[in-house]
Amino acid sequence: MKGFKSRDVTSLGHQIRGEVFTRGTHGYRREVSGFNLLTASSPDLVVVPEDEADVQAILRWAAEHDCTVHPQATGHGAYRPLEAGMLLKTTRLNRLAIDQEAQRFTVGAGLTWQDVVPELHAAGLMAVSGSAATVSVVGLLLGGGIGPLSRTLGVASDYAESFRVVNAAGEVLVADAEHHPDLFWALRGGKVGLGVVTEATVRAVPLSHVYGGGLFFGAEDMDRLAHAWLDWVTDLPDAVNSSIAFLRLPPEAPGPLGGATVLHLRFAYVDIEASHDELRDQGEAYLAPLRALGTPIIDTIGLLPGDRLAEIHADPTDPVPVWEWGDMLESADHDLIEHLVGQVGGKAQSVLTAVELRRLGGALVRDDLSPSAVGGTRAAFSLLVLGVAIKPVAPLVAVETAGHMIRDLVQPWSASEINYHWAGYPTPEVFINRLWPAETAERLSEVRSRYDPNRLFEFGN
Numbered sequence: 448m449k450g451f452k453s454r455d456v457t458s459l460g461h462q463i464r465g466e467v468f469t470r471g472t473h474g475y476r477r478e479v480s481g482f483n484l485l486t487a488s489s490p491d492l493v494v495v496p497e498d499e500a501d502v503q504a505i506l507r508w509a510a511e512h513d514c515t516v517h518p519q520a521t522g523h524g525a526y527r528p529l530e531a532g533m534l535l536k537t538t539r540l541n542r543l544a545i546d547q548e549a550q551r552f553t554v555g556a557g558l559t560w561q562d563v564v565p566e567l568h569a570a571g572l573m574a575v576s577g578s579a580a581t582v583s584v585v586g587l588l589l590g591g592g593i594g595p596l597s598r599t600l601g602v603a604s605d606y607a608e609s610f611r612v613v614n615a616a617g618e619v620l621v622a623d624a625e626h627h628p629d630l631f632w633a634l635r636g637g638k639v640g641l642g643v644v645t646e647a648t649v650r651a652v653p654l655s656h657v658y659g660g661g662l663f664f665g666a667e668d669m670d671r672l673a674h675a676w677l678d679w680v681t682d683l684p685d686a687v688n689s690s691i692a693f694l695r696l697p698p699e700a701p702g703p704l705g706g707a708t709v710l711h712l713r714f715a716y717v718d719i720e721a722s723h724d725e726l727r728d729q730g731e732a733y734l735a736p737l738r739a740l741g742t743p744i745i746d747t748i749g750l751l752p753g754d755r756l757a758e759i760h761a762d763p764t765d766p767v768p769v770w771e772w773g774d775m776l777e778s779a780d781h782d783l784i785e786h787l788v789g790q791v792g793g794k795a796q797s798v799l800t801a802v803e804l805r806r807l808g809g810a811l812v813r814d815d816l817s818p819s820a821v822g823g824t825r826a827a828f829s830l831l832v833l834g835v836a837i838k839p840v841a842p843l844v845a846v847e848t849a850g851h852m853i854r855d856l857v858q859p860w861s862a863s864e865i866n867y868h869w870a871g872y873p874t875p876e877v878f879i880n881r882l883w884p885a886e887t888a889e890r891l892s893e894v895r896s897r898y899d900p901n902r903l904f905e906f907g908n
């Protein structure tokens with residue numbers, strides 16, 4: 448390890464238009480703090496490139512000084528504190544260009560879905576995104592991106608048409624179906640160790656609205672409704688997307704939700720051809736069996752414009768100290784629901800903030816799309832367990848214990864693969880055995896070693 452001295456860092460600062468921060472310098476704390484307040488990182492350097500040429504200079508400098516590089520946009524995926532190396536913040540790579548006629552957009556690596564979806568909506572287009580609008584577009588694409596419309600429209604990365612990437616040698620590569628097709632395949636789902644993406648070009652969908660939103664049911668109804676949801680969701684057509692979340696909301700949540708224990712049923716009906724009236728009528732027809740079972744405390748379901756898709760899940764947007772664990776499930780049955788009800792249902796005492804069961808299937812298991820490295824999309828359901836760790840109400844150790852209890856209980860339903868975005872910070876065992884089928888994992892490893900032979904982009908496994 449060559450390492451670097453302060454004069455080397457000064458020299459990096461002179462080579463780029465962007466900024467360099469070292470521990471203790473003004474701005475360093477602001478740049479290292481991300482979405483998850485549990486993760487307190489202290490890398491040797493934080494570098495914020497202003498443009499792609501900066502990224503090239505930064506990576507060449509890092510390679511010369513044996514300094515490992517961790518690209519980051521928002522810190523939504525920062526599950527492990529960085530204690531050394533360089534954090535490369537992409538926040539200033541913020542170009543957005545929409546080609547309305549060709550129904551595609553090009554997005555800089557620093558932009559989040561909430562920067563993009565209003566502009567797309569104004570152009571009569573919608574993107575296939577994840578549930579939260581505060582996640583970066585590129586960060587989501589790299590892991591696949593299973594979102595609130597994915598049963599109908601597939602994963603977000605199915606829509607990626609090309610990436611601009613700076614590799615470990617500091618070269619700019621355009622990866623698409625014709626150029627560097629191995630890298631293009633890997634960037635859609637392979638997630639780590641592949642370079643710094645500076646921009647992605649993504650296909651949009653000619654869609655202005657879906658019929659969707661959420662129903663919040665009170666603690667007295669939630670256990671019964673969870674069982675009924677399972678019966679309802681098992682045979683739904685691919686046009687319907689849904690999940691349930693057992694929620695324990697903070698006192699500052701709005702209106703009747705403040706401090707409440709609720710079941711949040713998320714729903715989205717998608718039909719590209721349908722008029723607004725048809726969307727509403729057909730959407731309500733699908734919902735009718737659930738509506739017949741109880742009266743929600745809050746009902747936000749209606750015609751939903753594409754720039755408000757994040758309201759379906761209503762994920763937190765401000766930074767939180769959150770512990771997270773997730774899995775993909777081969778199937779779900781009433782025994783599984785009974786386990787969840789026992790842990791986080793209406794009568795349970797729990798420190799967990801959210802336990803979400805999401806129906807997958809539909810377009811997620813289509814085989815006619817361009818092959819990519821995305822893993823864990825063939826399961827029937829996903830399960831996500833979140834706990835906001837705040838002393839003294841929910842100390843981290845209590846949150847972890849409650850989360851591990853659910854992990855152990857649902858093990859019999861666990862699928863062989865798990866999507867990267869559900870894995871938290873994957874243990875070496877999960878990284879090697881569960882994120883991708885063996886053949887994909889092997890091919891990914893080979894692509895990574897071709898584009899980053901010296902492992903400049905460290906990913907811990």
Ligand SMILES: Cc1cc2nc3c(=O)[nH]c(=O)nc-3n(C[C@H](O)[C@H](O)[C@H](O)COP(=O)(O)OP(=O)(O)OC[C@H]3O[C@@H](n4cnc5c(N)ncnc54)[C@H](O)[C@@H]3O)c2cc1C
Pocket residue numbers: 481482517518519520521522523524525537556577578579581582583584585586587589590591592593594595638639642643644645762763868
């Ligand atoms: C509230 C919430 C809701 C979520 N909902 C969903 C969901 O519905 N579906 C889903 O699939 N996921 C979901 N996720 C997971 C989320 O998509 C991942 O954590 C994703 O990695 C976040 O990307 P980011 O760039 O915003 O985060 P960051 O922490 O900035 O980045 C995460 C990782 O992505 C890589 N990365 C980011 N930018 C670049 C780049 N320019 N070049 C190379 N590598 C890069 C790096 O490996 C980095 O460590 C959710 C997360 C949260 C917190």
